[in-house]
Amino acid sequence: xxxxxxxxGNYALHLLAITSMTMVHVLGYNVIFGKGKILHFGPxxxxxxxxxxxxxxxxxxxxxxxxxxxxxxxxxLLSLLFTWLSxxxxxxxxxxxxxxxxxxxxxVVLNWTPVTRGALGLPQIPRMPWLQSNVALxxxxxxxxxxxxxxxxxxxxxxxxxxLQALAEHEWYAKALGIxxxxxxxxxxxxxxxxxxxxxxFYHQYLYLVHPSDFLFxxxxxxxxxxxxxxxxxxxxVALSTILLIFLREELRxxxxxxxxxxPLRMMLFGIILLAAVWYRRDSLFPKKRTI
Numbered sequence: 124x125x126x127x128x129x130x131x132g133n134y135a136l137h138l139l140a141i142t143s144m145t146m147v148h149v150l151g152y153n154v155i156f157g158k159g160k161i162l163h164f165g166p167x168x169x170x171x172x173x174x175x176x177x178x179x180x181x182x183x184x185x186x187x188x189x190x191x192x193x194x195x196x197x198x199x200l201l202s203l204l205f206t207w208l209s210x211x212x213x214x215x216x217x218x219x220x221x222x223x224x225x226x227x228x229x230x231v232v233l234n235w236t237p238v239t240r241g242a243l244g245l246p247q248i249p250r251m252p253w254l255q256s257n258v259a260l261x262x263x264x265x266x267x268x269x270x271x272x273x274x275x276x277x278x279x280x281x282x283x284x285x286x287l288q289a290l291a292e293h294e295w296y297a298k299a300l301g302i303x304x305x306x307x308x309x310x311x312x313x314x315x316x317x318x319x320x321x322x323x324x325f326y327h328q329y330l331y332l333v334h335p336s337d338f339l340f341x342x343x344x345x346x347x348x349x350x351x352x353x354x355x356x357x358x359x360x361v362a363l364s365t366i367l368l369i370f371l372r373e374e375l376r377x378x379x380x381x382x383x384x385x386x387p388l389r390m391m392l393f394g395i396i397l398l399a400a401v402w403y404r405r406d407s408l409f410p411k412k413r414t415i
Contacts, residue, residue, distance in 0.1 A: 138373055140261040143268035144326045146365045149349050150275045150358060151318020155311045157355030158284060160291035162214040164343060165205055165221030168228045169316050171338045173198035174323035175232055178245050178333045187251055194320050202316030206309050232335055244334035248327050264325050275358045283310055288356065348393060352400040
């Protein structure tokens with residue numbers, strides 16, 4: 124119990140690796156959902172496409188030089204599709220359709236068994252030559268996550284970040300000032316897609332496995348909770364929220380409670396956290412339109 128509360132050794136490495144990998148994806152998604160206030164609920168669909176694109180290719184060819192470009196291409200293509208949809212649909216319609224896209228991609232993965240092995244997943248994923256040990260992989264992930272964090276900070280404070288925020292808060296005023304909505308949405312969705320690809324590239328090497336259960340709807344809810352709790356659009360806030368909530372999630376495993384009870388208890392706890400975060404930030408999440 125004490126070793127869980129004060130993580131050391133392999134458990135500390137595990138916490139560091141999982142937190143860093145998750146942070147990359149969540150910070151990318153924060154640009155879309157938090158900074159841009161776009162009702163996009165399809166980041167896990169991008170993860171599915173890029174993850175399976177990468178590791179199906181790796182399974183068939185044994186070459187990361189071929190697998191990585193395929194994974195990037197899948198992430199970019201799906202990000203382009205979501206960009207196109209976001210420019211043509213109302214926010215509610217986009218939210219519903221992106222959830223549907225997640226289910227469509229998941230259904231393809233589960234049923235295209237000759238390629239994806241369906242519910243069995245892809246086992247025995249080999250690691251890159253320089254990532255064979257957990258220490259090496261964790262070190263690489265921490266470096267990548269740190270670089271990604273500072274890139275997101277730069278984007279947040281850049282002209283593009285400020286324009287995206289202005290577009291989210293007052294779309295008509297932003298358009299009147301000449302802000303290019305299609306270009307900003309394209310940049311935001313591509314950032315989210317690349318973040319999803321980076322996370323998947325390391326996460327499945329860490330597990331030696333790609334499995335559909337890692338891409339289910341609760342993962343999306345957890346990401347949304349992290350962003351809402353950390354303040355939507357805030358890189359620093361979302362990064363801190365990622366660290367705290369993943370630490371809480373992993374520490375709950377140490378409680379002397381049966382797994383049949385711990386699972387529902389964890390879902391209830393996270394539900395309460397999400398509800399409290401939404402209530403606390405209701406004015407920024409659901410701002411009232413100004414009228415004259």
